[in-house]
Amino acid sequence: MRNDLELDAIIEDYLLGKLNAQETEALEQLRRNDATVDHKVVSHKFFLESMGIFAEQLRLKDQLNEIHSEIDVEGLASTLRPHPSRVVQLWRKHKSAIAVAASFIVLSLVSIYSIQHNTKQAERYRQLSNQVNNAIKTQNSLIRKIKHNNTTSDKPNIQNSFGGTGFAISTNGYILTNLHIINGADSLYVQNSKGESFKVKSVYTDPQNDIAILKINDKHFSNLSSIPYTIKRTTSNIGEIVYTLGYPKDDAVLGEGYVSSKNGFIGDTTQYQVAISVNPGNSGGPILDNNGNLVGIISGKPDQTEGAAFAIKSKYILEAMRAIPQDSLGVNKLSVNKKSLLSGLKRTKQIEKIQDYVFMIKAY
Amino acid sequence: MNNSLKSSVPTDREVILGILNNSEDTLNKLYKAYYAMVLQFILNNNGDEDDAKDVYQEAIIILYNKIKEGNFELSSKLKTYIYSVCRRIWLKKLSLNSKKTGSITDYEDVFAVEEDVEHHEEKDAAFVKMQSALDHLGEPCKTIIQDFYIHNLSMQDICEKFGYTNTDNAKTQKYKCLQRLKKIFFQP
Numbered sequence: 235m236r237n238d239l240e241l242d243a244i245i246e247d248y249l250l251g252k253l254n255a256q257e258t259e260a261l262e263q264l265r266r267n268d269a270t271v272d273h274k275v276v277s278h279k280f281f282l283e284s285m286g287i288f289a290e291q292l293r294l295k296d297q298l299n300e301i302h303s304e305i306d307v308e309g310l311a312s313t314l315r316p317h318p319s320r321v322v323q324l325w326r327k328h329k330s331a332i333a334v335a336a337s338f339i340v341l342s343l344v345s346i347y348s349i350q351h352n353t354k355q356a357e358r359y360r361q362l363s364n365q366v367n368n369a370i371k372t373q374n375s376l377i378r379k380i381k382h383n384n385t386t387s388d389k390p391n392i393q394n395s396f397g398g399t400g401f402a403i404s405t406n407g408y409i410l411t412n413l414h415i416i417n418g419a420d421s422l423y424v425q426n427s428k429g430e431s432f433k434v435k436s437v438y439t440d441p442q443n444d445i446a447i448l449k450i451n452d453k454h455f456s457n458l459s460s461i462p463y464t465i466k467r468t469t470s471n472i473g474e475i476v477y478t479l480g481y482p483k484d485d486a487v488l489g490e491g492y493v494s495s496k497n498g499f500i501g502d503t504t505q506y507q508v509a510i511s512v513n514p515g516n517s518g519g520p521i522l523d524n525n526g527n528l529v530g531i532i533s534g535k536p537d538q539t540e541g542a543a544f545a546i547k548s549k550y551i552l553e554a555m556r557a558i559p560q561d562s563l564g565v566n567k568l569s570v571n572k573k574s575l576l577s578g579l580k581r582t583k584q585i586e587k588i589q590d591y592v593f594m595i596k597a598y
Numbered sequence: 599m600n601n602s603l604k605s606s607v608p609t610d611r612e613v614i615l616g617i618l619n620n621s622e623d624t625l626n627k628l629y630k631a632y633y634a635m636v637l638q639f640i641l642n643n644n645g646d647e648d649d650a651k652d653v654y655q656e657a658i659i660i661l662y663n664k665i666k667e668g669n670f671e672l673s674s675k676l677k678t679y680i681y682s683v684c685r686r687i688w689l690k691k692l693s694l695n696s697k698k699t700g701s702i703t704d705y706e707d708v709f710a711v712e713e714d715v716e717h718h719e720e721k722d723a724a725f726v727k728m729q730s731a732l733d734h735l736g737e738p739c740k741t742i743i744q745d746f747y748i749h750n751l752s753m754q755d756i757c758e759k760f761g762y763t764n765t766d767n768a769k770t771q772k773y774k775c776l777q778r779l780k781k782i783f784f785q786p
Contacts (some may be wrong), residue, residue, distance in 0.1 A: 238777070239773040242773045277784065281784075284724055284728055284783070285728065285748075287721070289747055291725050292748060293748075294659060295659070298625075298658060299655075302651055302655070307637070307651075308647075311637060311641060314638035314641050315641050
């Protein structure tokens with residue numbers, strides 16, 4: 235018994251590596267010679283390993299228990315326990331599924347909204363293109379808004395009136411101007427350079443070319459002397475010096491420049507583009523070349539470009555005039571064949587001569 | 599409490615490195631990170647807080663041993679792994695107690711862990727065997743053996759603790775106890 239215990243101690247020390255070389259050698263000798271000693275060594279080795287694992291697991295469990303004691307189990311349990319209400323239970327169970335469903339719904343709503351939104355945008359675009367189409371017809375109309383705040387109080391009720399320019403096409407009171415100046419007006423007046431006003435009425439309109447012809451219908455009006463300018467039959471070349479006289483304010487204003495393009499707004503072949511800086515009120519003004527030939531009528535200007543204007547080509551003036559009974563225009567009408575009275579004159583003289591034939595148009 | 603638990607969830611990599619380095623702090627964080635999840639699962643599947651504790655600790659031990667053995671490959675999130683192990687253990691316990699296992703209320707994805715759980719059960723059997731052997735040993739042998747092998751006290755400490763006149767006597771006593779323990783432990 236005593237020997238057994240000593241042997242056990244020696245085996246344990248051997249397995250734990252505590253024996254010195256001599257003792258180790260002695261035990262290994264013993265193991266080889268005695269099968270029971272060898273068995274004891276092996277079984278003790280196994281036992282020690284089991285004990286090691288046991289000890290480790292036990293320590294781990296202690297550690298876990300210690301951590302566990304730090305947790306407020308009751309508090310957690312009360313929030314996590316199956317809730318008496320089925321709704322809450324369902325919510326907890328299917329939290330993630332509900333979240334997925336909700337986000338899907340949100341996503342669909344967003345996409346539906348954006349699809350509708352996109353459709354709206356397309357509509358708006360179409361509207362815009364309509365506006366562009368309108369703009370091709372009217373461009374940026376150069377109508378002057380006349381403020382009546384400072385005028386005499388005998389016409390206090392008139393809120394809006396517009397003004398433009400027009401010019402005589404016959405000596406007996408036919409005046410040509412832009413249609414957009416007089417469109418929708420109740421009554422029309424023209425005023426000459428001396429400040430005399432005459433009542434006029436519209437006798438012809440050409441919406442396509444934005445041309446209107448007015449007739450002075452006033453007993454105070456006496457016939458003009460012969461028209462100084464003539465109509466240019468051929469189209470003008472780029473670079474040709476031209477000028478216009480108009481009424482952007484209450485006095486006539488001269489604008490000078492050159493033909494800058496043979497086509498007008500977005501390639502409109504019925505118009506020229508001229509490099510004359512014009513203002514609201516210039517609309518309907520005549521464009522003349524150096525020889526006093528009528529090249530066109532100022533009708534509009536591009537929105538974005540400064541110092542440019544569009545002018546209706548003179549051949550449409552002729553077309554408009556043909557639409558009026560030729561007899562009513564009288565003998566001394568604007569014509570193609572006659573030689574212009576302005577030819578060879580200096581600009582100041584030319585202006586002097588034509589200013590009686592250029593009128594301010596007032597539309598109420 | 600709940601919030602502080604959630605806020606300190608360690609990353610999976612942190613957990614594995616921490617356990618390999620015997621970091622108590624990591625174990626602490628790991629334990630607190632996923633306890634609520636398991637508690638919820640057990641409470642909603644015919645269990646109570648104590649069941650949750652047992653199952654959860656077993657799962658943590660399985661994970662701990664697996665990482666220590668060095669063959670842990672992170673093929674899923676740790677959270678999923680722990681949940682799956684707990685689920686597996688709890689299902690087994692339910693069927694052992696012949697409680698109804700018809701409809702299990704799941705809260706997380708499940709991952710196949712049968713092998714790990716069975717491997718653990720074998721190990722656990724050895725643990726239970728040693729535990730019962732120690733319990734059968736009786737005092738003072740049980741305490742002497744525990745002090746020496748588990749709490750790593752020296753023979754000198756044990757000698758003083760139990761009032762032996764010298765360490766040789768203590769040693770003799772220890773080997774007597776050890777012989778008896780081995781006899782019980784190796785009993786078929």
